[in-house]
Amino acid sequence: MLQLLIDADGCPVVDLALFVSSQYEMKPILFCDTSHRIERENVITIIVPKGPDSVDFKLINALTKHDLVITQDYGLAAMCLAKGAFVMDQNGREMTSDNIDQLLSFRYESAKIRRAGGRTKGPKKRTEENNISFEMNFRQICERAVLAKGEWEKHEQKN
Template identity: 80%
Template structure:
C-alpha cells in the first residue's frame, strides 16, 4: 500500500508524511518542475510542467487500495475508478457516492467564471482544517489496512 500525494498545492504534506510513517505506509510525492517538493527519505516523482502531467503520472502509478491526497476532483475521479481511497487536505473524503456532485460543481463554477462571474477563493487555512484532515486521514489509513488484511476491497 502506498500514499500518493498530489504535492503541488498540498498544505498537509509534512503532516501526511508523519502520519503515514506511523502506519508504515510508503509515501510518494508528485509534483512538476515548477514546484520541486522534496523531503528526506521520501520518493519524489517530478514530471515536466504541463496540463495534468502530474495527474496522469500519479494515476498510472497507483494500485487498488492505495491512498491519494488531492484537491483536484478530476484526478480524484480517476483514482476512485482505480480503487483508491481519496481525501483532500481539509479531510473531505471523495468517493463514488459524492464525486459526480463534486465534478458537477467544478463544471458549473468554471462555466460561471467563463461567463464573467466572480467566485470567492478558498477561506484562509486554519488549525481546524489540519485537525479535520488528520482525523479523516487516520480513519482512511486504518480502513485501508483493515481491508488489505481481510484480502480485498
C-alpha cells in the same frame, strides 16, 4: 505495501500526511511538476514536466488498489476512485463514489461561471482546525485502507 500518493502541488498538509502515514508503514510518494519541486528526506518525489494534467497521469499510473491519495483535484479523484483507491482532500474530506459526481458538477458549474466572466469564491484561509480535521479523518482512512488491503491480499492468496 500500501502507498500514499500526494498531489503535492499546492498541498498544505504534506508534512502532516507524511508523519501520520509513517505510523502505518506506508510508502509515501510526492508528485509535483518542475515549478513546485517538493522534496522531503526519505520520501520518493516524482517530478514531471509542467503541463496540463501531467502530474495527474503520472500519479494514476503509479496507483494500485487500496492506496491512499491526497488531492484537491476532483477529476484526478474520480480516476483514483475508479482504480479502487481511498481519496481525500487537504481538509480531510473523503471523496467517494457517493459524492464525486456532485463535486465534479460543482467544478463544472464554477468553471462555466468563470469562463463567462463571473467570479467564484476562492478557498478560505487555512486554520488549525483544518489541520486537526485532516489528521483525524486521515487516520480513519489509513485504518480502513490497511484493513481493506489485508483482506484483499488474503482473498488473492486463496485464489
